[in-house]
Amino acid sequence: MVTIADVAARAGVSTSTVSYALSGKRRISGPTRERVMRAVADLGYHPHAGARSLASNRSNVIAVMVPLRPGMYVPVIMEILMAMTTAARTYGEDILLLTGDEGTDGVRRVAASGLADAAVLMDVELHDERIPILRELAMPAVAVGLPAEPGELACIDLDFEAAGALCADHLADLGHDDVALIGVSHSVYRRYIGFAARTLSGFLSRARERGLRATHRPCDGTFDSVVATLARILDERPRTSGFAVQNEEAAGPLTNLLRHCERDVSVVAICPDQVALGCSPPLSSVPIPADEMGRGAIRLAMAQLSGHPTTGATLIPPRLVVRNSSGGRAPRRS
Incomplete structure (x- = not known):
């Protein structure tokens, strides 16, 4: 079975660096993270989820809240979700997809259960009632969309x-x-x-x-x-x-x-x-820059989980x- 030591040897780094690259607990340079992730892919390494969670006090899961409502164009939603899933795996994270229209109750349930370390909101309304709850709970969160008053919430969207x-x-x-x-x-x-x-x-x-x-x-x-x-x-x-x-x-x-x-x-x-x-x-x-939006949302979430808070709106210029x-x-x- 491939171990973390095997990954470290292939990447030419210490085992602690591999751990940090996978958990996001500390900032790792881009080239180093890339070497680690390439070694993980080459060797087919899969961290033990239970041990990883206990060691980091994290679930290593990001909850994506996308209530499937009438009027939504599902292929674009799926493209954004696929980009998120791919990006999350490069950080050693999994995606928990929540499609029920639970509103504030769903946000409170996810935060209280410890199911996820961070939340990504989709189908964002101008006056989205989920956002004040996230502020109240101080849960790391990103919105794929732009509310009327984002405040301290990190957002990414096409302009x-x-x-x-x-x-x-x-x-x-x-x-x-x-x-x-x-x-x-x-x-x-x-x-x-x-x-x-x-x-x-x-x-x-x-x-x-x-x-x-x-x-x-x-x-x-x-x-x-x-x-x-x-x-x-x-x-x-x-x-x-x-x-x-x-x-x-x-x-x-x-x-x-x-x-x-x-x-x-x-x-x-x-x-x-x-x-x-x-x-x-x-x-x-x-x-619609769906791939850029999905990957950007995960990048912003991981920055918060790494102790580097991100706030404000990232608006992708249209072409x-x-x-x-x-x-x-x-x-x-x-």
């Missing part, structure tokens, strides 16, 4: 407000005067989920700055819902020619419907690359990938 603004700028630069944002479902807006509210704010604010006539309509993502939403927009604002969409399930049907439009239109989406590339034509898009759905230029009206 969705900037993403909304970037979409408005792109449509304005193409010459579109009348633009629309087709958003996520009504239920997501009603719960004041941060990513949706911030995108809407950024899009409408930038549209006003650029002198655009802008509207916004939620959409459930079904084909019938997309048809009804588009019909309503064009009925209320017949000259709308620039569309931004923040709804992965609506992107394909919307693109197909607009292909039959008798005038030049442009579409830009905030979505994963696989969604944008799966549409015809491929959508110009602001990609625009221009594809065929917005290649043309609309005639600007006087």
